[in-house]
Amino acid sequence: MQPPLPDGIVAFVKRECPTCELVVPVLEELSKQLSLTVYTQDDPGFPQGIEARDDTSLELSWHHQIEAVPTLLRVEQGVEQERVLGWQRGEWETLTGVRGLGPGLPELRPGCGSLSVDPDRAPGLAARFGASQLRARRVELAMLEDEFETMVARGWSDGLPLVPPTPERVLAMLDGTTRKPDETLALVPPDLVECSVEKVAINAVMAGCKPEYLPLVLTALEAACTDEFNMHGLLATTMGVGPILIVNGPIRHALGMNSGKNALGQGNRANSTIGRALQLVIRNVGGGRPGEVDRATFGQPGKVGFCFAEDEEGSPWEPLSVSLGAKPGSNTVTLFAGEGPRTIVDQLSREPDSLARSLAVNLRALYHPKLLLGLDCLLVIGPEHARVFREAGWDRAKLLERLHELLQVPGKEFVRGADGIAEGMPEALKDKTLPKFRPGRPLIVHCGGGAGLFSVMIGGWAGGELGSQPVMREIRP
């Protein structure tokens, strides 16, 4: 509840502000002529000669979003009508209706920062006065309890240390979005629990995110909890797949994401924590825990969190997001159900067809050379391989088309029992020629940096409507 302001003219001041000192005669004059209430932020004895109210707790200043002192407000029936920041004679005269204020004073003098927005104090004030907007259960720690051990003992951790989600940190995290803390985002599988922005913020704090990452995490969660992406299936499958987040648009730079050297690896805070935050929400809110609904036989390290940015600037092609229908220049995240990266080495191909053949023979082996069509794939083209295609004028469609041609497999090679291997496609298909992937696959993205005539393939999961489809979403602030 916001504590109300008294009707009439209200001023917020502090002694340590020279502009507040300057306007003391004006405040004295106003207090004689109309109903004036002065709140002082630092010294209840200031200003002398006027009966000031004590706001050293900064409760009123915080609740009424006072940003500078002096701030002058006009209040009617408890509702603020207008406010002026700093000393501005004309504005003060308009607001108060009193002419000839401060005759010896300059026309205007900017004020000072309000103590309620002081960076050292604001988080504590937010926790003290703003915590009422938080709905999550408050877990009080005993004096000798180690907060890091407690979080692990309560089952909140993916196995790595977590940042303690204090009300201060969660409120600071919530500042990263314009969405309300109690907005419901999605039903999170497997328990299909309604998840609020606040719960995502708590998990994002624990994952190590900065507040500016939150919109991306929120959007990724919405994408993950769609029927198309099928997060439930990703958990329940015995395969080692998890959600992979691919980020496009200017937000990559705004968040300082890595799309260059070691883009798929460790060492960048945004890359490392955004994917982790999504996985923590699925664990803690959705109840998707390994060994329970998560039935992965092996899993893979990327299930802690797997997020990277596309190198759009160095790419010979339009961004992945644009190829999927996004507006150029928009901020998007695309979720792909995938396992770990596996490098394809070709250091000798300088002709696009040779390189396409190289990629194709490797892609053919994905999961099993005799298993076709069921499983998806993400192909990450490195800069030195991309150069070969750029110089030859191959666009994405041309590469996809060539890969599709090269990945046609005759029945005698893939049928069960062929090559003395029981695994394979059903006998009924033996007279057919089938492609390794469904049309439009593999999904192609460009990243990586520095030297290395490499690309990377990332195995997907059951594709199409009956499995998981990539889901792209525009990132809302």
Added chain:
Amino acid sequence: MMRVLLDPTSETQPALRARLPRLASLQGRTVGLLDIAKPRGDIFLDRLEERLRERGAHVERFRKPTFTKPAPVDLRQEIATRCDAVVEALAD
């Protein structure tokens, strides 16, 4: 000063429900067989159907659209209203 952390979980508890009593006999009872759409689940269920019929059960067959997603609510409701018991098959 009291340190406070905010709970990152759903703050929900699963409801515990008692299991239905076991059927004393299969004679004249309806048993649903749910194929989850995994390869060769049908082979397993065909055999199970034979055995159940031998024991006097009436058998109804159901199938999930895909094994990758939970059974649709309608399908679960249909099984619950029409069957006295159900066997859900996993196969590969």
